Amino acid sequence: MSTFNLDVYMPVVILIALALLVAGGSMLLGSVIRPHHPNKLKETAYECGEEPIGSAWANFNVRFYVVALIFIIFDVESALMFPVAAVFKKFNQIGLGGTLLLSVLTFVLVLVAGLIYCWKKGDLDWVKSFNTPQANLAKKDK
Amino acid sequence: MNSTVVTYLSQSKELSAAIAWLSKTLGFDANSLVSFLVFAVVCLIVVGVMATIGGLGTYAERKISADLQMRMGPNRVGPYGILQFLADGVKMILKEDIIPSGADKFTFILAPIMCMVGVFATLAVVPFSSGFMLANLNVGIFYLVGMASLVGVGVFLGGYASNSKWSMLGGMRGASQIISYEIPSTLSIISIVILAGGLSMGTLIGGQGGLPHQWYILHNPFAFIGFFIFFIASLAETNRAPFDLPEAESELVSGYHTEYSGMRFGLFALAEYIEVFVVCGVAVALFLGGYNVPFDLGTGAIFTEKLGLDSMLSQNIGQLLELGSFFTKTLALYYVVIWVRWTLPRLRVDQLMTLCWKYLTPIALFNLLGCAVWMYAFDGKSIYSLIFETAATVGGSH
Numbered sequence: 001m002s003t004f005n006l007d008v009y010m011p012v013v014i015l016i017a018l019a020l021l022v023a024g025g026s027m028l029l030g031s032v033i034r035p036h037h038p039n040k041l042k043e044t045a046y047e048c049g050e051e052p053i054g055s056a057w058a059n060f061n062v063r064f065y066v067v068a069l070i071f072i073i074f075d076v077e078s079a080l081m082f083p084v085a086a087v088f089k090k091f092n093q094i095g096l097g098g099t100l101l102l103s104v105l106t107f108v109l110v111l112v113a114g115l116i117y118c119w120k121k122g123d124l125d126w127v128k129s130f131n132t133p134q135a136n137l138a139k140k141d142k
Numbered sequence: 143m144n145s146t147v148v149t150y151l152s153q154s155k156e157l158s159a160a161i162a163w164l165s166k167t168l169g170f171d172a173n174s175l176v177s178f179l180v181f182a183v184v185c186l187i188v189v190g191v192m193a194t195i196g197g198l199g200t201y202a203e204r205k206i207s208a209d210l211q212m213r214m215g216p217n218r219v220g221p222y223g224i225l226q227f228l229a230d231g232v233k234m235i236l237k238e239d240i241i242p243s244g245a246d247k248f249t250f251i252l253a254p255i256m257c258m259v260g261v262f263a264t265l266a267v268v269p270f271s272s273g274f275m276l277a278n279l280n281v282g283i284f285y286l287v288g289m290a291s292l293v294g295v296g297v298f299l300g301g302y303a304s305n306s307k308w309s310m311l312g313g314m315r316g317a318s319q320i321i322s323y324e325i326p327s328t329l330s331i332i333s334i335v336i337l338a339g340g341l342s343m344g345t346l347i348g349g350q351g352g353l354p355h356q357w358y359i360l361h362n363p364f365a366f367i368g369f370f371i372f373f374i375a376s377l378a379e380t381n382r383a384p385f386d387l388p389e390a391e392s393e394l395v396s397g398y399h400t401e402y403s404g405m406r407f408g409l410f411a412l413a414e415y416i417e418v419f420v421v422c423g424v425a426v427a428l429f430l431g432g433y434n435v436p437f438d439l440g441t442g443a444i445f446t447e448k449l450g451l452d453s454m455l456s457q458n459i460g461q462l463l464e465l466g467s468f469f470t471k472t473l474a475l476y477y478v479v480i481w482v483r484w485t486l487p488r489l490r491v492d493q494l495m496t497l498c499w500k501y502l503t504p505i506a507l508f509n510l511l512g513c514a515v516w517m518y519a520f521d522g523k524s525i526y527s528l529i530f531e532t533a534a535t536v537g538g539s540h
Contacts, residue, residue: 010178011276012266014185019262022189023255023409030235030405043243045306046400055244056310057302064318067495071321074503078328081510082284082341085332088517089339097518104514108507115504124499126492 066123077111150273150461151180154454181276188265188276192416197227199415199476206477207484230408237404244305245401253300254402254409260292261413261420268423269343271433271464273457282343283335286424287328290379293417294320297381297388300410301398312397315491316388320379322498327375329506330368333513334358334428337365337522347432352439352467355526359429362525364512369429371506373475376421378498380414383483390488422475423468430471433464 045052084104091100118124151157161176168175201216201224208215216223241250264286266276279285294317301313335341337358338349350357359369378385389397399410426432438444445456489497520528 008277008279011181011185012263012279014182015189015262015266015276016259018185018189019258020255022193022262023258026235026405026409027239030237030239034236034404035238037238038240040243042240045242045244045304045309046395047307048395052244052306056305056307060310060314064314067318067322070499071325074325075321075328078325078332081329081332082335085335086339086341088336088514089522092517092522101514101518105511108511112504112507115499115507119500124495126495 063126070118070123073114074111077107081107153457184274185276188270189262192262192265192419193412195419196412196415197231198224199418200230200411201227202476203415203480203483206480210481210484234405234408239404239406240401242305242401246303246305249299249303250401251406253296253303254406254413256296256299257293257413258409260289260296261417263289263292264417264420267343268420269347269427269432270468271461272344272347273461274465275343278342278344280340280342282341283331283346283424283428284341286420287324287331290417290420291320291324293413294324294379296410296413297398300402301388304398304401306401308395308400309398312388312390312394312400315394316381316398319381319385319387319494319498322495323375323378323385323502325375326371326498326502326506327379329503329510330372330375331428333364333368333506333510336510336513336517337361339522343427343432347427347434350431350434352431352434352436354431355524356434357429357431360524360526362513362516364509364516365429367505368509368513369425371502371509372429373425375498375502376425377479377482378494380417380421382418382479384486384488385494386483386488387491387494392488418479419472419476422472422479425475426468426471430475431467433468435460435463435467439463 045056081104084100084107088097088100088104091097157176157180164176204226205215205223207213216226219225219229241247267279267282267286269275297320298313298317301309301311301316304310304313334346338346340346354360358365360366377383381388387397388394389399391397394400399407402410439460441457441460443456443460445451445459446453449456451459516522523531
């Protein structure tokens with residue numbers, strides 16, 4: 001029986017190379033056999049037949065930015081939770097499960113507090129303007 | 143347990159003979175060379191099979207949707223139209239490729255390739271069977287979560303680079319949706335990691351058995367809810383209906399790939415269908431017992447014992463059974479994904495975000511804590527074994 005001291009990441013490298021090969025190869029094959037008759041009208045961006053006005057790279061709704069901010073917090077949280085989760089069983093077997101459980105609880109509860117704060121502040125609502133004090137006052141007046 | 147393809151194949155005499163012969167002719171130790179070749183060939187096979195499954199996925203999608211809507215679906219190319227995906231592929235390669243004049247050309251070309259790389263790289267850890275795993279990385283599921291998020295980058299880049307308003311809207315929605323739904327899906331993965339006590343696919347599946355009561359989905363109530371959260375979040379992450387907002391064809395023309403034509407669009411579609419398969423495979427591996435076959439048939443020991451077969455042959459039979467078990471469950475889930483798409487209407491953007499942040503994320507956090515407490519309180523025993531034990535003690539006291 002032979003031993004293989006090959007890096008376990010070899011298939012990963014091969015697969016990425018294959019992905020580049022498949023994508024590049026099909027594009028290259030296509031560029032040889034497909035027709036190529038560009039004209040100005042073909043190369044405009046599609047806007048249902050209208051001529052596009054201005055660039056699409058304009059200012060965008062700030063909601064997407066807030067979502068990304070909340071995401072980063074939780075993504076870092078889940079990245080930090082992975083090692084704890086991976087050793088939980090072993091710690092539990094040697095009788096340290098309680099300590100670990102307590103640390104997980106503290107960690108998650110801090111985050112839950114953050115989530116509740118965002119929720120109360122209305123950062124989780126997509127259309128925030130429905131919940132502003134002014135809008136609520138207007139609702140009461142009716 | 144055999145971890146990767148090479149360690150599995152190295153048990154056979156033929157491979158050792160080949161290594162010995164190569165070492166002799168080439169004059170150096172050919173171990174690494176042979177394992178590289180084996181990896182390359184097996185990767186090619188996996189990519190080929192996955193591309194076919196992706197292609198057949200588009201066919202299945204159209205055929206099943208036709209079934210659900212009492213239509214015929216594709217039926218011209220080949221028997222029952224099953225070769226339709228090949229015809230589509232030929233058409234895509236032959237189609238003229240248009241890059242809009244206002245587009246960011248480099249990013250425009252990069253985006254579909256990014257999607258392909260992200261999806262193909264995840265294939266390395268998909269556990270087809272105990273011997274047929276490309277790489278049993280010790281960070282398996284973590285690696286998969288990381289690599290799968292490359293697809294989101296590809297979607298966003300595709301939408302941004304086109305410089306078209308439809309694409310931009312689709313790309314923005316895609317980015318926010320994919321990153322949001324990553325949270326509940328990752329949290330439910332973590333709750334399973336707590337139960338299994340390891341990140342590698344081998345550990346995660348090794349903790350389960352072949353029969354449903356040994357699966358993690360029925361391990362405890364929290365894992366049971368976790369499965370559905372993971373499944374819903376995965377649907378959203380792969381941009382499948384009812385969460386197909388990034389490409390919502392009735393409102394955004396075709397979303398982030400509006401400006402893509404020909405093979406570049408084909409690469410996006412192929413990546414999406416393969417990703418659905420990978421995600422179903424992960425759901426099976428984490429919650430539905432993975433490649434485990436009931437009654438330990440997967441190791442093949444029983445064939446040697448009862449039928450007197452050669453040990454390598456019976457091991458191969460066991461591997462085939464495991465492959466069958468994995469593919470059966472995964473394709474069944476694949477069917478459910480398509481079924482859901484043609485049954486449920488699409489959500490609105492605000493409903494999508496509400497569902498993720500106000501429902502799935504808190505429930506997933508609760509599940510995570512629940513699984514941790516369950517592990518601590520019941521020593522990691524499943525609900526089935528707890529009932530069994532209680533019944534035994536009650537029965538014994540009489």
